[in-house]
Amino acid sequence: MTELRSALHDQLTLSRAHAAAYAGDLDLAMSLLGSIPPTVASLDLKARVHAQRGEFSTADSCWIQVLSMESSDPDAKAGREAIARIIAGGRARPLVNAAQAAVVAAAVVATAVVGGVVWLSSSDRAPAAAAPIPPQAHQDSNPLQAQVDELRQRLSAVDSERTAAAARHQQALDTLAARFAGIPGVRVERRADDVRLVFEAGVFWTEAEITTAARPLLTEIGARLADAHASVTIVGHAVAVAGGRTSGGSTVALARAQVAAGYLATGGKLPLTAFKLATADQSEGPFPDAPRNRTVTILLSVPAGESK
Template structure:
């Protein structure tokens, strides 16, 4: 298996671990790739450190990514968020100290006031009786306050319209699965003309939701074993290459950030179709962005 494909597999596994909350394991995998640092690895590391609350390490990773690829909009936005969060964190720490001090002072003042109020109330009971209401007069009930909550924003998956010729869409809670009706590839990673058109159309449909979704791309092959000496050593290797190829097409047409894609390969295992020809393809799983 080529080095680049191995790196893609490690990245995909690290993203899966991070999304399930296993940040430490994800960081260990990514640090193994740091001998040859890349913007993708550094960006994912920065996001994990930020989720863990380690703002300094997150900013360091984004700063290194910015040095490797100046002008990246997402990296610059990440560093701006870190800069905005730092004074807020200091204010929260200061606020906690002031709150604790004020709580002690206010508690003492409240106790004194309670004693005065109780003494004054006892004296009033001795000297005054409440005035009786005239017969037949009713006390008006306080007005009812009705709070109208703003309508909730529909879930991104519910808002998505994917009426693209050449695909089958299945919706389930938290996920949209997409299967292509015809094979995307004629052989290897050579797209058919129809496959290119379907992917372009799907990418345009996904573009309005580019910053709200994650996309998992799963590569498939037919069941025939590959001949020795070819470009790919196994069907798993070929499936991952197809997933990578489709990711690049969708990334370009939909403008979904690279970090929101996860790649994997099933090779000839669990194919979407019974006939081998249509299994020269990929399947997609779309979910709401993990934050």
């Protein structure tokens, strides 16, 4: 995505540089060209602008760079040949006074504009002003415009697909939340990127000894998971005890996640490998009191590709 936007920016800048050169604003054209990476197209235009300014050596260097990228580029070859003829012609002529030099220079670098591209004329007399080019003809003859339009269309398609994918993802999460609604004693929390199931009462008496009330709840959730097409993470919780660890999770929390996974697997006839196990930090319990934090929470997310 970032690459597409960068490419579109460079193409738009190059198109603006063409327009500036077409309008005779060579300083603006050169400034715009200096802000984008060198390519065959940008170096070719830069060479033409330098040549129009009478900076023939610099123009020749630009075309040499073009040929290093594209050895058979016909415009670069023609440009170098034109400059060679101009320089050779200049050497063959006797020195002229300043006024004559200005006239000769203007004639040497006289330009014709075709499709918005500045081109050299090696004629020794200034040509008549070029006839205006109809806007549509100018646009059709400029391949850059087609590239810019194509990039715009691709970016628009990417943005549209991203928006549609986000909408499908949210719809899939809504469906997951609705599937698990209505189980007594289980709170369904629809969050930005997942659905969390929280048990209102503690799931374990002590250590990993599950309560009688929690068993059917876990079994029911497992049954609803059978065809839910969800990624399931079971997070074990534990409270800090005197003399024990106060952060970083615990083996008790992991054991609770394992016990809960067994009941979910039984309820949905699912393999234990269908569940990811995790432990929460002791400070991350869903409730403010210890009895209810002897529990697990269940995180449901949409697998990659499911919401396409």
